[in-house]
Amino acid sequence: MPTSILAMDEKASQRTAAIAAHVSMRNSSTEVTDTSILGQGNPMADMAAERSKASFPVRELTYFLDGSKDMTALKERIMTELERDPVFENIDFYDLTKEQLRERTMSRIARLIHYITSEREEVSHLRLSLVGLMDMGLLTRTGVHYGLFFGSLRGSASPKQFQYWVAQGAAEMKGMVGCFCMTELAHGSNVAGLETTATFDERTDEFIIHTPQIGATKWWIGGAAHTATHTICFARLIVKGKDYGVKSFVVPLRDPKTYDLKPGVSIGDLGKKMGRDGIDNGWVQFSYVRIPRQFMLMKHSKVDRHGNVTQPPLEQLTYGALIGGRVSMAADSAQMSKRFVTIALRYAAVRRQFTSKKGEIETKILDYALHQRRLLPLLAQTFAMQFSSDETSARHRELMRKIDSTDPSDLKAMATVIDELKEVFTTSAGLKAFTTWACAETIDQARQACGGHGYSAYNGFGQAYNDWVVQCTWEGDNSILALSAGRGLIQRYLEVQKGGKVPSQTAYLSKIAVLKCAKAGLRQIDSVAVLSEAWEAVAAAVVSKAGESYVSLTKKGSTADEAFEETSQQRFLAARIHTRCFMVLKFFDRISSARPEIKSILTDLAFLYALWSIENDAGLFLQAEFFTSKQIDEVRELCNSYCRKIRDQAVPLTDSFNLSDFFINSAIGRYDGNVYENYFVQVKRQNPSKPQAPYFENVIKPFVHRDAEVELDVEELDEDEA
Amino acid sequence: MPTSILAMDEKASQRTAAIAAHVSMRNSSTEVTDTSILGQGNPMADMAAERSKASFPVRELTYFLDGSKDMTALKERIMTELERDPVFENIDFYDLTKEQLRERTMSRIARLIHYITSEREEVSHLRLSLVGLMDMGLLTRTGVHYGLFFGSLRGSASPKQFQYWVAQGAAEMKGMVGCFCMTELAHGSNVAGLETTATFDERTDEFIIHTPQIGATKWWIGGAAHTATHTICFARLIVKGKDYGVKSFVVPLRDPKTYDLKPGVSIGDLGKKMGRDGIDNGWVQFSYVRIPRQFMLMKHSKVDRHGNVTQPPLEQLTYGALIGGRVSMAADSAQMSKRFVTIALRYAAVRRQFTSKKGEIETKILDYALHQRRLLPLLAQTFAMQFSSDETSARHRELMRKIDSTDPSDLKAMATVIDELKEVFTTSAGLKAFTTWACAETIDQARQACGGHGYSAYNGFGQAYNDWVVQCTWEGDNSILALSAGRGLIQRYLEVQKGGKVPSQTAYLSKIAVLKCAKAGLRQIDSVAVLSEAWEAVAAAVVSKAGESYVSLTKKGSTADEAFEETSQQRFLAARIHTRCFMVLKFFDRISSARPEIKSILTDLAFLYALWSIENDAGLFLQAEFFTSKQIDEVRELCNSYCRKIRDQAVPLTDSFNLSDFFINSAIGRYDGNVYENYFVQVKRQNPSKPQAPYFENVIKPFVHRDAEVELDVEELDEDEA
Structure with missing residues (x-):
């Protein structure tokens, strides 16, 4: 036995022993006290307390997100019909x-x-x-x-x-x-x-x-x-x-x-x-x-x-027709993200883990800096996804109306509309790719933020991730769409260089020279002006760099196809940054139409989104020399402080999404915050007790009750050599 | 009907029409030709051709990865036993x-x-x-x-x-x-x-x-x-x-x-x-x-x-005991990544998509620059994961032996070993966290690289992802482990500042002053010296920045717990960069013991891994002023060229992992490259034809054959008002 695996798991057994020892070490004896003041507190009361911290009228934000009070009412009517x-x-x-x-x-x-x-x-x-x-x-x-x-x-x-x-x-x-x-x-x-x-x-x-x-x-x-x-x-x-x-x-x-x-x-x-x-x-x-x-x-x-x-x-109208599907997938990304950030944030608001002072109630995990960092930027991103898809969808509808009302024989007018459409085509390709990816990432991060319970089927993450991710592959594989968006950006860059008109979504291309010298300087970083300019400067830098690489390759004799292939990685980057820039700018734009009482929280979210996005691509902002190294540190610090600032509004913000428990369909994500009871009840309902496993007779019993194998005395078989 | 959804899907129908129109546009008529020279070529011949490009003895690399020829033989014996x-x-x-x-x-x-x-x-x-x-x-x-x-x-x-x-x-x-x-x-x-x-x-x-x-x-x-x-x-x-x-x-x-x-x-x-x-x-x-x-x-x-x-x-030995489990999870990460990069690379070597010249056979997707960029760094990372877990495991065994042979009453000797153990404890925490995450990412990226077929259960990705990801949550949630590693690094930094001994895995902390001024300068970037120094410089910068933040907080009156909490994000970053630095350095170290005929390919992989990692964290290298902005562009270019260089070795490299088809268990990832036949056969075997769906009688028939609802003439019910 000492040479077998029974001895082998020395490491594992040490580990286990260590856990035990470790735990006992950290617990010198204490008098037994009332456990209700320790441990997990009262999740429902915690949840109610979170709601009482709302600094804005939640219902107003719901109307804003839905587009109007009537739309909210309609949505609620449909939700009721389906639920019942x-x-x-x-x-x-x-x-x-x-x-x-x-x-x-x-x-x-x-x-x-x-x-x-x-x-x-x-x-x-x-x-x-x-x-x-x-x-x-x-x-x-x-x-x-x-x-x-x-x-x-x-x-x-x-x-x-x-x-x-x-x-x-x-x-x-x-x-x-x-x-x-x-x-x-x-x-x-x-x-x-x-x-x-x-x-x-x-x-x-x-x-x-x-x-x-x-x-x-x-x-x-x-x-x-x-x-x-x-x-x-x-x-x-x-x-x-x-x-x-x-x-x-x-x-x-x-x-x-x-x-x-x-x-x-x-x-x-x-x-x-x-x-x-x-x-x-x-x-x-x-x-x-x-x-x-x-x-x-x-x-x-x-x-x-x-x-x-x-x-x-040949018809150029294919552009217009493909956009609809892409925009709707961006809208779906926002919608699905709402569901999963809601679950993770509600859970984080009542789940407690570790205590800083002995004998005190444990700390809500949402109060930990890193936990805020894991979830709140994703919450902000969810708003960004919705606003940018709303905007693109509206622009698309407007252009389709324009086409319908344009005389097809008026070639100049048609060319103008089609040119605008081309740009929305590029933006929607990037939007589809990067929002469907972002949503997959959100579901996955939200699951991980719920620890082990994220792994239970009854909390919804696994099924949703598996159902969702095909969105990144079909209706245009995301990588291919991103490359196509990058190609569109290079083409747009070349046209602008030749003096072509610049449609609004790539407005930054018309001011490349100015943006090249733009710096945050002494201005306050967390401001709409600086953050917008930062994103425009970096988008302009990345797109023009890709464009210049393309030009230099074709000058050296590459065909257009070869030059595009050679600049794949740059095209991909250009599409990614252009999309992010678009989402940041549209977030700011949308806020301007918000009622005063919800403007402040939306601005905090937009700042967090823009700052966190800068942090993730700090290298590009340094290369563009928009921010100094010290300012990048400041950006990181600002991310922390906006997370702290938004933390108290996390639950009210998820409430503003107005998704009923039926649609959330997650035991730990329910509105009332009664996570453990809800979860336990759900697990029991779906897995009623049975006295024995269905494979008890066939598999468990013969295995556990097996007799010692009879040791055959093979020596008996030896011929008598005596 | 015009107000119903039947009219609604205008966008979708335009889309569909557009696809059709788009396609027809791109295909002016051509004479029908032999389809065998178009389309998908011959996957098995393609695969054989890939193997013929090997620039190194594949079997030698297998022995190197397994540790010895005998280990390879043993592994093959067990694989055979299990398969049969x-x-x-x-x-x-x-x-x-x-x-x-x-x-x-x-x-x-x-x-x-x-x-x-x-x-x-x-x-x-x-x-x-x-x-x-x-x-x-x-x-x-x-x-x-x-x-x-x-x-x-x-x-x-x-x-x-x-x-x-x-x-x-x-x-x-x-x-x-x-x-x-x-x-x-x-x-x-x-x-x-x-x-x-x-x-x-x-x-x-x-x-x-x-x-x-x-x-x-x-x-x-x-x-x-x-x-x-x-x-x-x-x-x-x-x-x-x-x-x-x-x-x-x-x-x-x-x-x-x-x-x-x-x-x-x-x-x-x-x-x-x-x-x-x-x-x-x-x-x-x-x-x-x-x-x-x-x-x-x-x-x-x-x-x-x-x-x-x-x-x-109180026993400090808990350190040693927890390490084993972590290291084995890092080893598992390498092993599982081998399986999934193998599938995606084999598929990429035979799957063809788009043709640059009309009438020519389509291009292998592995020949596209972006596809190389998606997969080859993950291939390089797989080697890095194995080498760093091998190294940590060996170091752990060595220290455990040291402890066993040290007289427990020799407090000074014990303290030295325990100090070394503490460091391995920190490194193993980071290694567990970042390799299990990297493996999850690898499975997911490999799936996406196989397009739609990655979504079929029979190619293995979905199940493996779902089975795998719990590794990121249990035996220490990755985020918590990363924070713990970051805490260890800050403590180590403080000790070094006080003149404490620096164990090997954080050697960079002993030369912070030198590393602070280190620059790539005019040296060639793709060299062991520059890439090692780059990573050490950045690790030193990030860890010392976190350490200084901690010091400054405690000076301002924070308790240690508060200061650690306040520096969470920095601790996380420190752990991430320390781990990456460790993996880069151990990759280079391991190569030095390789036989000359496999050294060159391993070096290419190590360079790609180090360069790609720099690209992903470009901001930090710029902040540390190790690379100039121009050099960062060069790093991006070098990533492209190492991808191109390794491309022809991709299939031979996956062969060196020596995993049989039974263990790969993926229809499109089989050794012979006969992807379509294998996949089709597998789908048919698992889903034998049935004449009708099991829910035909209950659901489909009553629905599809439903009669028009009888329009009730409710007016008949009106009282006669005439």
């Missing part, structure tokens, strides 16, 4: 298996249809965004039908085709459930490289949809595994031996009556994913599947009976 | 439910016992570390019994007590399975604040173990829910009304025969967690549970028949 509906009961959410989640998703969609088909656009919008907060997979599965499948019909079908599919039930998911076959196993971001073919057979007036090889298998198709009857399939249009590139086609997958697969269609379940298991993602292979020619969506490209192909002229 | 044993079959790992995982964990422990009780310490060590790579929950559940339960008996029981429990079956898990009741619902890190009581009843010579209130419920107890029969319970020793602080007690929980709970013991299942669902964590409440006095572990503190309490004198 048994189909949306969510208390068991974290214990559902993949199979249960999928079934529940469809039950919920069946209920959502009632609302979607009967209420106003804005209401459905709000409803779905709240649905996304409580069940991300459900929002996606709904979005696959309405956003992708039905949206493709609206956007790419001819009016006649659209009416046809609506008559078939596409609008109400009646007799028809849609999915969207774009991505292939070997092709994601590069849509132009898709390999599925749609070959025109003039003889029968049909297209033959075909998967030429395994890499062309349609992959990640939400809804394909179980629920979709039809799909929009992206495939290369081949007519008379000519490849016209990727177009979209409606392809029936299953008989809507029996759900039997159509001939030539092979579908499989993609099974378990990191998250969003409520979506039945599948793979699809087509083997010479024939569809009528008319099932190609022909609003833009057309194929007639004789195989004549008409293609649309 | 059906109990360790792992192909279905990602599809197991919590219940299945728990059952499998116990089956595997039953098999592991055979090895643990019969083989040498080093072999079991290696075996368990490999087990941890394939099934983290299993390693934990084994560790709960052997490390914590049995380890406590070894470390804290008297020799007689230890023999008693071994005779009961504790060593072989026969008739006795242990768990470890330390943490309480309201008390984690602050062990001294635990509230469970063990009150001595002199009348019956028993202790009464009791949970006074809900916050004192034992929580997170691994093994308690289903499998443990006994526990080591941490409780406050109360004798004759006096509280002696927290001690440990063996408490029987269940009848080992029937597994019925003992009277007064309440146990529940903690249910679903973010990860490691194979561990049956539970909560435990004790209601006046009586145990014999002799069940208190009495190696250190003792209570006799008459209630006389003897407590041990």
Whole structure:
């Protein structure tokens, strides 16, 4: 035994002994006292005390965040409807298996249809965004039908085709459930490289949809595994031996009556994913599947009976169209961050740990400087995310209205709008990338700030992280989007150098020369003027440096593609800093419209956000010589003091987010602060006591009760050598 | 309908249309060509080509990493044993439910016992570390019994007590399975604040173990829910009304025969967690549970028949004992990172995306500058993590040997060793914190680098992330450990200022004056001398700044506790930079013992690691004036060029980690590079086709086939008013 592992864990046993010894050392004996004055105090009273410290009218801030008092009322109405509906009961959410989640998703969609088909656009919008907060997979599965499948019909079908599919039930998911076959196993971001073919057979007036090889298998198709009857399939249009590139086609997958697969269609379940298991993602292979020619969506490209192909002229409007999705993901990032900073801050306001003086009640973890540093900048960032997505969304709507009211034949007017749109396109790419990343980071940091209890499924972090992070990969992988934003910034820089107009979101490019010499100097750092200028100066420095690298490479003979590739890292940095600068500036802008009684707390948050962001990229501010080394130390100190200043407002600020316990769905994040009871009750409800483990008879018993193995006396087998 | 959501998704439909239009734009028609020369090429041939580029003997590097050729052989033997044993079959790992995982964990422990009780310490060590790579929950559940339960008996029981429990079956898990009741619902890190009581009843010579209130419920107890029969319970020793602080007690929980709970013991299942669902964590409440006095572990503190309490004198040895666990977590971080950088790099070497010239095969994603930037520094960091944990582990063993061979009565000699131990204590705290965080980041970045396929459960990332991240929280929350390391560094700084001896790991503190003036100057940046000095200079600057802040606060009247609290952020930074400095220096040190044929690649990796780390903290290097702003730009450029330089060695380097496909357990990370086939086969195997979804009859059919609701003509109900 001394050579076995039983002896081996010397270190571990020393460790354990050490813990014991260590603890006993720190506790010389004391008289036993009333434990209620020690330990964890009274969490509910603590929470009430936190609320009483509010320095601003919480309800006013809610209205400000929602946009108006009416919007708050509408949001509360929807929250109530969802909370009371048994189909949306969510208390068991974290214990559902993949199979249960999928079934529940469809039950919920069946209920959502009632609302979607009967209420106003804005209401459905709000409803779905709240649905996304409580069940991300459900929002996606709904979005696959309405956003992708039905949206493709609206956007790419001819009016006649659209009416046809609506008559078939596409609008109400009646007799028809849609999915969207774009991505292939070997092709994601590069849509132009898709390999599925749609070959025109003039003889029968049909297209033959075909998967030429395994890499062309349609992959990640939400809804394909179980629920979709039809799909929009992206495939290369081949007519008379000519490849016209990727177009979209409606392809029936299953008989809507029996759900039997159509001939030539092979579908499989993609099974378990990191998250969003409520979506039945599948793979699809087509083997010479024939569809009528008319099932190609022909609003833009057309194929007639004789195989004549008409293609649309190049349209710049793609810019406008992609922005909406990105902005909504930035808004989702803010929304989801609200949920998780709320949990972590409420917990921090009642959780106590260590005491500075013996016999005293332990200290709330929110009172520790480092804990404030971990959470309060994330709280400030949550506001920044909302304000910048609000702003971008408004700007996008405004530009789309402008386009609608501009005469398409007025080329000069169109060019102006499109130029502005290009800029929002760049900003929205960066915003999507950096806010979805920031939200993932927020969920994760908030979890860690709750210590071990962050690891329990019932506090919501694990599921949310797993469900969330796909946002960083789909609808444009964040890295690729950031590079694309960086490319846009370099292009903008070059245009400005040539004397081009500078739209508002990159205004700093018009004053590069001034910003190059800008310094904080003797001015007070925590001021809107200095912090705005600091961010503009650094954004200008980083973007112009990237632009100059690009110019110098092309002068040396690189092609544009090579020069962009060579400056990847700089483009990425430019996008990151431009986005941060944008978020800081929009935060300040938004405050100017706030009522006086909430202005002060919002300003503190904006300062903290700007300062903390500077601290994180101190090197760039020093390189730009905007701040001196001493001032960078001062920035760090200011971060500490703004954290201290905001600390007392932490709980009131999370209250202003106005998310009910149902949507928070976290035992330790509930409004009342009664963390331990709530958590214990939830754990017990979801895991009722059983006398023995289900594997007691099969596994535990035979193992624990095993007999000593009979020692075989093998020597008996020796031949008698005597 | 125009006011409903069917019209609402204007943006989404524009988006979709835009994608289609965008794609079609980028594809003017081309003649259809042989698709095999386009698209994704031949992944297996690509992988073979990558291997042919190796500039160093891969096998030599494996021996170097493992420590010797013999260690590699031993590791391979164990890998083979585990792979071939059906109990360790792992192909279905990602599809197991919590219940299945728990059952499998116990089956595997039953098999592991055979090895643990019969083989040498080093072999079991290696075996368990490999087990941890394939099934983290299993390693934990084994560790709960052997490390914590049995380890406590070894470390804290008297020799007689230890023999008693071994005779009961504790060593072989026969008739006795242990768990470890330390943490309480309201008390984690602050062990001294635990509230469970063990009150001595002199009348019956028993202790009464009791949970006074809900916050004192034992929580997170691994093994308690289903499998443990006994526990080591941490409780406050109360004798004759006096509280002696927290001690440990063996408490029987269940009848080992029937597994019925003992009277007064309440146990529940903690249910679903973010990860490691194979561990049956539970909560435990004790209601006046009586145990014999002799069940208190009495190696250190003792209570006799008459209630006389003897407590041990204060021992500094706790330092040594805690280090082992931390170092092993740093080693685990390196090991787990190896697994995930391998997956992402192999995938990047065969995945192709976008083509720069029309008609050409698409580019391997590993050839993109940004992709190299995302993965290669993490590859370099993986080596750094291993070397620094190897070094700390060796140093720890050496010091423990020194202690064993030092005469305890030679106070001066003991003081010297303990002083050295203190330093390793500080370094190991930082190392645990920053390597477990770095590993979590590596798993997550590697996942994102695999795009959408990183989200499939079958590629391993999601499960591993969820299983891994608890490492950042338990055995000392990383933030608290970092603060503790920072405290150690300030103390060391103060001692050095007073002329105290400087142990090797903080050698830079002995040359603060010199380092303060150190600059890169005209020297070549990518050299061991400059990079080492750069890190030492910055570590010295950060630690001394924290130390000076502390001094100035105490001079102004703060207590030590207040001054430490006030400098939290600086302490955290000091710990982070000290750890990074340590990892850079140990990387260089280790290379000096490498054979010439692997020295060059290791040096490139070490340079990349040091440079990338500088880039990430550029502000500090500028503040310390070690590098000029121009040199920081040069550092960024050097990062790019070392990435380019290492790129061709990426696959050979991952091969040197020598992890078989069984341990990698990722469809897209397999050795042969046949990513799409492997992945497709795995998805199909785990999700066999079924004609309809299991919820077809109950949910899908009634929804999709629903009839139009009958419009009730309510006007008929009006009273006739005519």
